[in-house]
Amino acid sequence: MNRLALIFSIITLNLNLLFPQHLLTVAELCSPFSCNHHANDPIQFPFSVPENQTTRCGFPGFDLSCNSDGQTLFPLGEAGHLIVGEISYMDQILLVSDPNQCIPKRVIELNHRWPSSFRFYPYESPYTFLNCSRTNGTTLEMSMLPGDTSIVSCMSGGNYTVVAAFDSTAEEKMLERGREWKCEMIERVNVAFWGPGMQYEYDYDRHGYYPMDLSNVFVQLGWDIPGCGDCMVRGGSCGLVGDSGLEVACYIPASSSSGLPKSAKYGLILGAGIPGLVCIVGLTFYTSSRVSARRNQTRRYTNTESSPSIFPQPIILTLGLDLPTIESYPKTILGESKRLPKPSDNICPICLSEYQPKEALRSIPECNHYFHADCIDEWLRMNATCPLCRNSPQSSSGVAGSGR
Structure with missing residues (x-):
């Protein structure tokens, strides 16, 4: 290695140490995005909006979109879309609703055709939907039904009522009372409905709480991969590693351990780094004159200085179990x-x-x-x-x- 090449190599190495561009990870480059420009509902990894962010800002299968009303949409391919109500990144739960305010109908239509990246979580339960009509031709009212059922008004008509039974016992009660009304089963599905006040831990004395009308509740969807909940709890941000592949790492910002503003940190780096760089260049001129006599020692020195081990690496946290x-x-x-x-x-x-x-x-x-x-x-x-x-x-x- 000649003297000029050695000087250039050491200068480049020290500039990389002073300005670590390789640390600008995907997690740092992809700022949270919002369809309605509000900070209280950010879209961040593993979700992304391809129209507004790069493909490396999100995980495959977690694409969202925005409509003209500023709503965040959960695409379902040819089946249309649902509206995103809330995303809990720590719990890894997504709440979605139907734009036509009839989520049970969408659940029945999409049965077994939900995106493979998601599952009903955390309160998945069996539901039976029945089409019921009274034998005397009048409308079936909520007060006539067992306590563990709900009416689905958005699917009901003038002379029939669609009822959701929350367990097999309620289904049997509806089918057995043939003298008062006649019910035909529409579909059985396993799903995680959620609405304000809904109780999921079954109480054998009060028989739980169920909404009077199940038309406009939410569906809870959870995901396991990528698992970033623990990273979020620790104040970090998840992101894809590098420019390709699906490896995910948790990046803990170095600034979290110091209260100094970024401008002050750069000032300290420049104030201490540039004089040090000048000293290194001078030392390089001195040591390079002995390159020929000490070729082996210089090679070991160069390898040591160029070792990737001196670069800070992303902190990859061990999360929970699969x-x-x-x-x-x-x-x-x-x-x-x-x-x-x-x-x-x-x-x-x-x-x-x-x-x-x-x-x-x-x-x-x-x-x-x-x-x-x-x-x-x-x-x-x-x-x-x-x-x-x-x-x-x-x-x-x-x-x-x-x-x-």
Whole structure:
């Protein structure tokens, strides 16, 4: 290596250290976007709006769009679109509604044809839709129905009423009361409806709460991949790594550890860096005169200075467990006696609610701690440790088991 090339190499290296362009990751370059220019509903990774952002700003299958009214749309291909009501990036939940205010009809039409990147979460339940008419020709009213049903007015007509039954018991009640009305089943679907005040943890005394009309509620959609919830909790931002591929990393901004404004940081870098750079150039002239005699030492020096290990790398966080791993943990349906291996285990440590008969519990094999299945499933999606003893289930072998 001649003297001029060596000087150029060292200057380039130090400029890269002073101005690390390679750290301008996708997560930093892709600013949050909003269809109505409000900061309270940002569209950010894994979602993106291709018309306004580059393809590397979002994950495949998470494209959104905007309409002229400033609404965020969830495209469904030839099936049209739904309206995005809210996105919880920490919980990885998307709330969507129907622009025609008849989401049950859209759910029936889209049954088994939802985008593969999403699943109904977190309160997926079976629903049966029935077309009912009274035997005397009058309209079926809400007061006549069992408590675990709702009317779907947007699908009903003058002489018939569409009813949604929230479980198999309610469906049987509707089909058995043939003297008062006649019902025909339209469709059975598994879906996660959500509306203000809706109660999902079943109460055997009050039989839960259901809206009078199910027409204009939301559908909850969750996603597992990419898993960025824990990254968001830590104050980071997710993004794709590099210019190609689907590797996702969590980027923790270095500025979060310092209260200095960016301009002050650049001033410090320039104030300290430029004099140092001048010293390095002078030192290079001195050392380059001995290149021929100390070729091996110089090569090792150059390799060391050029090593990628000196560049700060993205902080890739270990997130929670994947869904198949979580579902492999033993699941128990609690009997009437509410008996567990430890008599003191009668309260879920996560929600602090007492276990009730017929509730689904799940245990972590390594430590045999029990929790409500819904509570621990959501916890393990965000954290790969037991919430009680902090043991890592990932290190456990033979996690699959059967419920008691």
